[in-house]
Amino acid sequence: LEKYDMFTNIDESPIYPILNPRSIATWGASNNLASMGTSQLLSIKALGFEGKIYPVHPKEDQVQGFKAYRSVFDLPEVPDMALLVLPTKIVPQILEECGQKGINSVIVVSGGFKEVRGDGIDLEKSLVETAEKYGIRFLGPNCIGVINTHHNLNTTFLPYKSTAGFIGMASQSGSFITQMSDYLSNFGLGFSVGISVGNEASIDIVDCLQYMAACPHTKVIALYIEAIRRGKEFIETARAVAPEKPIVAYYVGGSEAGGRAGFSHTGALAGPDRLYDGIFRQSGVIRAESIEEMFDFCWALGGTYNPAGNRIIVQTHSGGPGAVAADASSRAGLELPKLSAETCERLRPMIPHTGSIDNPIDLTFSRNQQDYMLGIPQVLMEEKDSDGLLVYFLIPTERVAATLIQMGIPEDKVEKEVVGVIRELAKIVGQLVEKHKKPLVGYTFRPRRDLFIRLLQENGVVVLPSATRAARAMGALVKYVKYRNRLTGVDQKG
């Protein structure tokens, strides 16, 4: 696909200068802390952006500690990018001036364009005309800007609070770029890049897809979609990208009420749900049914290995959580194979008579944590008739502590010992996945602050916050491999 191949040189992407500027001119920032433009300037500063920042302000000499300029024509250089946070009516004129100055890349944060209909439609057209006249590509209008954690860049009006991660996201809602960093941080996740596309008058979600395909920091691509504007290009691009990088989309707008919201929000008409379902399937894009599921899928796709097939073993020490995972797996299109005779033989000494070596493998609580985290998953990873593991994670620290006291550890040393045990077990699980290169998706109902869960995350283990979510994420892995095989012709269906 010619168009996609262009972007093996990522800097040819129209959004490259917006995500990787060496210098930024800002409009709308002032010494009023309550203004949106000021917040956005301060966000850029806060994430440690290392390039030049030029606030343009009609009256001030200094804005938030930066030398300010009266107009774009006073700037000492042509900045790589302009950020416009201005009242709607002034935007066309400032864009015109940016063009005259020779600025090629702009983010138009301001709203009041196509999304409000009426006059807004004409106003947006005038932006596009100006942009075309000067060869400008712009993001928005009605967007929140971009985050590029690997370039210390955050142009949104809220601080970015998570790590530089592997999820590249393009979103038709700015909220899901700027309001999710604490959510992602809870799971040890973060954006590589986050792009709020707004009304997509110039740069659209297809452009973003191409950029993220080429972005070396992006392992998996997330899309929040209310309407696809360039359908054919979307499908072609996604089909070219998906075999290399998984794409997960959450689509809103197919339901009647959702469609109305989709319309008013970014000014595009949403299509029927089943149409989008077909587009995604054809494109090899994995569809998520909620925002949280989209990130769950991204985590699994970027954080563990791909399964060779859909045969999954569930490991648990608690009957209910095992049964739920089994039920949810089945509903997610996974199979729970019976274990081979050889595996049963190897497991038997480790499973008590009240437990089960049927699948789910239920150890009950009577076995030690070492068997649970090392011996048993090791055997299960080596099972030839299985393609992946779902493992229930819960260490009842009170019981581990009681056991250590019983073993003679002095009470004042027990807490430290428990932490040591947990640290070791989390490491073991992480190493196990790396060794066998089969997918392991963990699940728990523990709060994210739980030490074991945090340490599992730090050791690169995917641990979702419920059995159902874990099973569905494993289902997404299986679906991805199926899509990839279809797109690359591996399964002969082309």
Add this chain to the structure above:
Amino acid sequence: LEKYDMFTNIDESPIYPILNPRSIATWGASNNLASMGTSQLLSIKALGFEGKIYPVHPKEDQVQGFKAYRSVFDLPEVPDMALLVLPTKIVPQILEECGQKGINSVIVVSGGFKEVRGDGIDLEKSLVETAEKYGIRFLGPNCIGVINTHHNLNTTFLPYKSTAGFIGMASQSGSFITQMSDYLSNFGLGFSVGISVGNEASIDIVDCLQYMAACPHTKVIALYIEAIRRGKEFIETARAVAPEKPIVAYYVGGSEAGGRAGFSHTGALAGPDRLYDGIFRQSGVIRAESIEEMFDFCWALGGTYNPAGNRIIVQTHSGGPGAVAADASSRAGLELPKLSAETCERLRPMIPHTGSIDNPIDLTFSRNQQDYMLGIPQVLMEEKDSDGLLVYFLIPTERVAATLIQMGIPEDKVEKEVVGVIRELAKIVGQLVEKHKKPLVGYTFRPRRDLFIRLLQENGVVVLPSATRAARAMGALVKYVKYRNRLTGVDQKG
């Protein structure tokens, strides 16, 4: 329904003495901290149980600080309840001795009965025969015990870490009784009673349903079900209970793999999914699709008001979260009505031109928090053409702080001021719901530790952790009212 009416006197329930004992004899507790029976004894102690505790132990004089007795016959009184945490083979004999002593109520924690099939089936039969001989009713075998937060009773082997709440739960998995208290605590929720029913050889889920129907602390009933043993009685009881108290069930086992897990776990054969779907609908039981959804529904049903119909307004200051709520509402069977002319008139001064007074009502971020939390929801609550509100909750504290600094608040006082503002807004939202007695279900993607979210919870506001979950919970409220009207003949369909 005669059987149900019996339990207006709650103390006639066979599980009453198990949940409300004045004295407990325990088997299996020792001075070995690592043993399960010891953990269970210590749990009883930890929650501050105020009655007598009699450990029975063949050798020890003292067990965990309590005077121990060599056999049941040495006990100074007939205890209200016996807790058996013993190797499988000893259980029949001890149950026999309990009967001889005159104990009527027993929890059999031990596993190795019907759930392991083979000999276990006969062993379980012998328990039932002994119980019938002496008039004993027992919980289990293969269960984890009970929690009655309003009686300071926790017989499970893990500590109970949440408040005395309004959710009564009976579960065919002990894990969901004993492993969920941190999860519930995160949402400010707790059990009134939690009952692990195990193999249900004597007391079953129908008995529990009857108890919880009469329990004054239980506002809503949660059931985790792998198989219903007394189908007819379940339906009759649920139909009698549901109009008074909502019942939410999460059923596992309808899928092929889930069915296998359901079998091995408590020894009952699960039925096809659509059969259970019919049973629940007929019984007026709201079906949840995951554990977390079960608790979401319980929270909404016990924590806010019932809607008169299915017309819902979505309020947001962020386009995407509004669109997601609208889409999910539509999929959950809710309608998003257009607002009346009068309401639009009242809202207009509070909504900026970039916002929307279509439904969802989108204020965008440019309005102040006071309007968002007070003025606008007040108007929306008074809308005649709406039955409830879904509200997106996010206070961007950084922006509130910036605004306060701009207003002249000294920087060192700002944090305290922000906390004050948030505290006040959370209170206002809580009062609003109480005043209008319409359902309000909030949603957020913020972590539960977020101050505003915690304070909303403390003010009695239901705030679910995603738009999709909130919409589905609102859908459950609508469904409950529909079921209740059908069961009580309000809608003439009987």
